[in-house]
Amino acid sequence: MMYIQETTREKSDVEKLRGATSKETVEALENKYGESFYLFDLMKLRSNYMEMFSAFTSRYTNFIIGYSYKTNYLPALIKEMYKLGAYAEVVSRLEYDLALKIGVEPKKIIFNGPLKTYDDIALALENGSILNLDSFYEIDLLEDYVYKNAASNYKVGLRVSFDLTGEGSSPHQSGFIQSRFGFCVENGNLEKAIKRLKCIGSIDVIGFHGHFSTKVRSVSIYRKITQKLCDLSKEYLLDTLEYIDVGGGMYGNVPEEMGLKDIPTFDDYAEAICSVINKEKSHFKKDPLLIIEPGLSIVVDTFKFYSKVIDVKKNQEEIFVLVNGSIHNIKPTMHSINLPMEHVKKNGGLYKKGIFNVVGYTCMERDYLAINYQAEIPKPGDFLVFSNVGAYTIVLDPPFIKERPPIIAVEESEFKIVRKREKLNDFINDSIYLFQSFVLVGLPLL
Numbered sequence: 001m002m003y004i005q006e007t008t009r010e011k012s013d014v015e016k017l018r019g020a021t022s023k024e025t026v027e028a029l030e031n032k033y034g035e036s037f038y039l040f041d042l043m044k045l046r047s048n049y050m051e052m053f054s055a056f057t058s059r060y061t062n063f064i065i066g067y068s069y070k071t072n073y074l075p076a077l078i079k080e081m082y083k084l085g086a087y088a089e090v091v092s093r094l095e096y097d098l099a100l101k102i103g104v105e106p107k108k109i110i111f112n113g114p115l116k117t118y119d120d121i122a123l124a125l126e127n128g129s130i131l132n133l134d135s136f137y138e139i140d141l142l143e144d145y146v147y148k149n150a151a152s153n154y155k156v157g158l159r160v161s162f163d164l165t166g167e168g169s170s171p172h173q174s175g176f177i178q179s180r181f182g183f184c185v186e187n188g189n190l191e192k193a194i195k196r197l198k199c200i201g202s203i204d205v206i207g208f209h210g211h212f213s214t215k216v217r218s219v220s221i222y223r224k225i226t227q228k229l230c231d232l233s234k235e236y237l238l239d240t241l242e243y244i245d246v247g248g249g250m251y252g253n254v255p256e257e258m259g260l261k262d263i264p265t266f267d268d269y270a271e272a273i274c275s276v277i278n279k280e281k282s283h284f285k286k287d288p289l290l291i292i293e294p295g296l297s298i299v300v301d302t303f304k305f306y307s308k309v310i311d312v313k314k315n316q317e318e319i320f321v322l323v324n325g326s327i328h329n330i331k332p333t334m335h336s337i338n339l340p341m342e343h344v345k346k347n348g349g350l351y352k353k354g355i356f357n358v359v360g361y362t363c364m365e366r367d368y369l370a371i372n373y374q375a376e377i378p379k380p381g382d383f384l385v386f387s388n389v390g391a392y393t394i395v396l397d398p399p400f401i402k403e404r405p406p407i408i409a410v411e412e413s414e415f416k417i418v419r420k421r422e423k424l425n426d427f428i429n430d431s432i433y434l435f436q437s438f439v440l441v442g443l444p445l446l
Helices: 011-019 023-033 042-057 075-084 093-101 118-127 136-148 189-200 219-236 266-283 296-302
Strands: 004-008 036-041 063-068 087-090 109-111 130-133 154-161 203-209 243-247 289-292 303-315 318-323 341-344 353-359 368-376 383-387 407-411 414-419
Touching (some): 023 036, 023 303, 042 063, 042 266, 042 296, 042 407, 075 093, 075 296, 075 414, 087 093, 093 109, 093 118, 109 118, 118 130, 118 136, 130 136, 136 189, 154 219, 189 203, 189 219, 219 266, 266 289, 296 303
Parallel strands (some): 063 087, 063 289, 109 130, 203 243, 243 289, 318 353
Antiparallel strands (some): 004 414, 303 318, 341 383, 353 368, 407 414
16 A cells, blocks of 8 residues: 655654644645544554553563454554554455455454355465354355365364353443354353364364453453453363454543543553463463454544534524534444544634534534533634544444545654545445436336
8 A cells, every 4th residue: 555645744743743733733734635634643553552562462472463454444554553563353355355455464364253155264264364253154154165175174263152241230232131243152052063063074173262342341351251261272172272362342542531430551451361371371282372353442542533613503502513524423333422622723812611512514413523512612713623533433434425534644754645535436436326317127026
């Protein structure tokens, strides 16, 4: 991937761009990129990766990070992650092909996810990728492939599901009692899966994958997951174990403004997970490879979203600040927590303090970028800058009503555009959509 170099600047100007909250810098960016855009800090990405990598390798050396593509698969970002040493953790053929396109070595791709085709499984096996099966139907596909290609011995991992309930409550997101993914331990499905794979022959189960999406993200959850994966490995994979994959979902650096308390650090997570692995590794023929699959924790604070204030109005007693952006740009899951927000003033005169809502350009009533925010009330022409928007915004931001904004990466002594602003043909691509009149083809109605 080639960056498009826009401007080379002195070191002092780059530092301004990283913060990029001065009136002069925002005006320069607005003139070049428009009234809304993302700023992507490559130096922060590298710092986050190295901080996490060091936290784990200082405690357990046989370790890799598999970066979660679904969190943010901006090509410039995932290529940088690969250069840093991260494997590609993908959950679809689309993401697998993207990893290949940017030059990821197939053996450094971890193929997870609940929906794989026969061709997906065949490609992963032939390429020597790490393949974690999720369901019995995938075993059916694998069995079909092995019977057609019996000359080789194949290696796979299994995603497992087990009870994480503690103190009478479920830690899963949205209050679900159990995970819908993987082979369940409690009802015997994991044991059935392993027996069936042994019956097929030419297959070694070499790892267990234990990713859980929990609402608490606590170190105790990761300690519990790691211990269970080790216990299952001792029971079923004593002679074949090559890796233990704890999954992702960890917190990153959370700003105080978000009001979250007692957030674990990378060192806290590493200590909880590695202490278990170090205690259990002697049971196996060789130290198992420890895999984690972070996404949010590495990228969330590497992006900021800049949006120009277009209008300020009052409906009854509420003040609404309209910006050239939407909730999709910063909070695609539409949660109600206010993100850290900076106000870049471009107007003179006094600013009145008050409580206001920041709303977007869509026609949805719930398009609130900030709710009941208490500060100086912005004026038209000002900019609002939202932080901590690097996770899921790029992948879940739909082409809805308005084009998607550009992304500018800041690195060394220059800034570079890594995604252009969309135009109509990107929005409604005429190589995909058909603009001609509908033509009847003579098919009978059912």
